[in-house]
Amino acid sequence: MNEENIVEIKDLRKSFDKGKVTALNGIDLEIKKGEFVSITGPSGSGKSTLLNMIGALDRADEGSVHVAGYDLTLKNDLSEFRSREIGFIFQLHNLIPNLSVLENVEIPLFERNLSGEEMRERALKLLEYMGLSDKVNRKPTELSGGERQRVAIARALANEPSIILADEPTGSLDSKNGQLILEHLRELHEKEKVTLIMVTHDMNVASLANRTIEVLDGRIKT
Amino acid sequence: MSFISLIVKNPFRNKTRSILAIIGIAIGIATIVALGIVTDGLKSSTEDTLKAGGSDFTVMESNISDMLFSSIDEDYVDKIMETDGVEDAVGVLTAVQPIGDNPYFIIIGIDPAKLYLSEMEITSGSAFSSEDAKELVMGKVAAENLNKTVGDSLTLNNTDYKIVGIYQTGNLQQDGGVFMSLDNAQEIQGEEGKVTMIYVKIEKDANVEQITQSIEDKYGNDLTTVASLEDLQSVDQGLNVIDTASWAISLLAIVIGGVGVINTMIMSVYERTREIGVLKAVGWKNRRILSMILGESVVLTLFAGVVGIVMGVVAIQVILAMGMSGIIEPIYSLDVFLRGFLVALIVGLVGGFYPAYRASNLPPTEALRYE
Structure with a gap:
């Protein structure tokens, strides 16, 4: 694996429904450390499946997937990889409703052997960074859509991941809140030098990235 | 968190x-x-009943499903008394009759001379005097439930028995019933010459196991000895x-x-x-x-x-x-x-x-x- 690359994928194939539905049909992809890449394509093109493969949420049928030095086709339990290297941001915030904003951000830290105080400090710092210091004790239902997504970004950053994977992060927001979230993500990429891979079907959003990859029928369009 | x-x-x-x-x-x-x-x-x-009067063990009929079904010849009391190491033995007849609100009213018949073995405390009145007198002593709980006191009478099998004393033993089963002479209890139950069990007190330095073994060896066909609740559970299926x-x-x-x-x-x-x-x-x-x-x-x-x-x-x-x-x-x-x-x-x-x-x-x- 080239040392400059954080993601190296070769001839990745994935199908569902016992092979009846082909999602990825021979993907070759390299992403450099610190890059901001957007993945676009129509619905059902396989872009979210590709993102799930990079984040080790799903397994390849064929081909090789190397991410942050891990060979994702080899190991059975990839929870440690996800905990150390990946931060996910979903279209829907997916916050836990009965926990406070602060507790939601602490959730990924359970696997990191930190004391309660250390967990709290790190979560508070991230919420301050996201401009939510005054909302730490609120429940997700007491926040606006944009605020919830900012909490979700703070949660994704909790484990100090090397890659942030965002699947339509502005898809459920109005344009004003969507813009705010994109600014946060761009700032994150520029200041923290974190690798950002974002799936979107919106070409305006995609244009913010350093590089745009278009997926069509399970292949990267060249 | x-x-x-x-x-x-x-x-x-x-x-x-x-x-x-x-x-x-x-x-x-x-x-x-x-x-x-x-x-x-x-x-x-039940354990208190077994150890009534500080007796060291109890003798009852062998091969029974419940201790209340035990019925043995009164003659065995004297035979047990003759066993080496036995200091005293008393035969008691236990009967259950529905009285007032209590469907399990216990009537215990015992030789008045051996009443001391029951370790009861007479709180008012006195103990019943002889085998023949139609007298009884009533437990404190029974007296309270039936609203009876010394001088009142209790009718059992159409016969009036005078309450001559009120006692307490600390055992709910016994305090919820009456003690009377063995003859009277046998008459009420129609079990003349029979007792339910025999309480045995042994001499100071005697060995319980040796004595119970000796009784079982001699009378094992008819009798069994019970020295603990565990022993009772092996002969009494009720528990x-x-x-x-x-x-x-x-x-x-x-x-x-x-x-x-x-x-x-x-x-x-x-x-x-x-x-x-x-x-x-x-x-x-x-x-x-x-x-x-x-x-x-x-x-x-x-x-x-x-x-x-x-x-x-x-x-x-x-x-x-x-x-x-x-x-x-x-x-x-x-x-x-x-x-x-x-x-x-x-x-x-x-x-x-x-x-x-x-x-x-x-x-x-x-x-x-x-x-």
Whole structure:
């Protein structure tokens, strides 16, 4: 694996429904450390499946997937990889409703052997960074859509991941809140030098990235 | 936030469902606890009866299913007295008759000269004087329940017996009945020349085991000796039946409670499928998800354990208040409460395992796609 690359994928194939539905049909992809890449394509093109493969949420049928030095086709339990290297941001915030904003951000830290105080400090710092210091004790239902997504970004950053994977992060927001979230993500990429891979079907959003990859029928369009 | 506090918080997201599940399990635990309190009281009372008057062991008929069915010839009292090491022996006839509100009113017939062996304390009046006199002494509890005092009479089998004294022994069964002469008791029961059991007191340095062995060797065909509650359980099936029933009810409570917990936890996991997907995405190990769901199940059942124990104690108090205080002697032992908690814990672990296993093995992408 080239040392400059954080993601190296070769001839990745994935199908569902016992092979009846082909999602990825021979993907070759390299992403450099610190890059901001957007993945676009129509619905059902396989872009979210590709993102799930990079984040080790799903397994390849064929081909090789190397991410942050891990060979994702080899190991059975990839929870440690996800905990150390990946931060996910979903279209829907997916916050836990009965926990406070602060507790939601602490959730990924359970696997990191930190004391309660250390967990709290790190979560508070991230919420301050996201401009939510005054909302730490609120429940997700007491926040606006944009605020919830900012909490979700703070949660994704909790484990100090090397890659942030965002699947339509502005898809459920109005344009004003969507813009705010994109600014946060761009700032994150520029200041923290974190690798950002974002799936979107919106070409305006995609244009913010350093590089745009278009997926069509399970292949990267060249 | 600690992992434990997360586990304690989660089961109460859907308060109505959790409270209903807790009540369902608590009813089972309450049954176990209430039955345990009554059974322990019964065992203690039976043990007191066996050791009446500080006797060292009791002799009763062999091959019987319940000690009250024992019937042996009165002649054996003298034969036992002749056994080496025996200091004293007295034959007693125990009968049960429904009197007033008490369906288990105990009548104990004993030689007046050996009344000292019963270790009773006469609190008013005196002991009955002779074999022939139509007299009896009444237990304190029976006197209170029947509103009788010294000088009143009690009719048994159409014969009036004068109450000459009120006694207490501290044993609910005995204090809820009467003592009278052996002849009178035999007449009431129509069992002339028979006794139910023989209380035996041994000499100071004599060995109980040697003496009981000697009696069993000589009269083993007709008699058996009982020196402890364990001995009694080997000859008296009544206590065994209660013990077995108690365990059967515990098992039933585990099964019913377990099914309730499985249902509650499966619903909870089902509703939180997407959330479980997120937990996997942020790096939670399968083991942690399993521990969380199993922990939630145990929290639910331990709450049910506390509620069930309180319900069990309250149920006993209600039963006592309904006029059963002369029959039931509750014993609130730590053992009974621990048994309630143990059952709650088992229900939590057994009922929670399958939902926890299912949650921990959910594929993350499927869980995240769940609507």
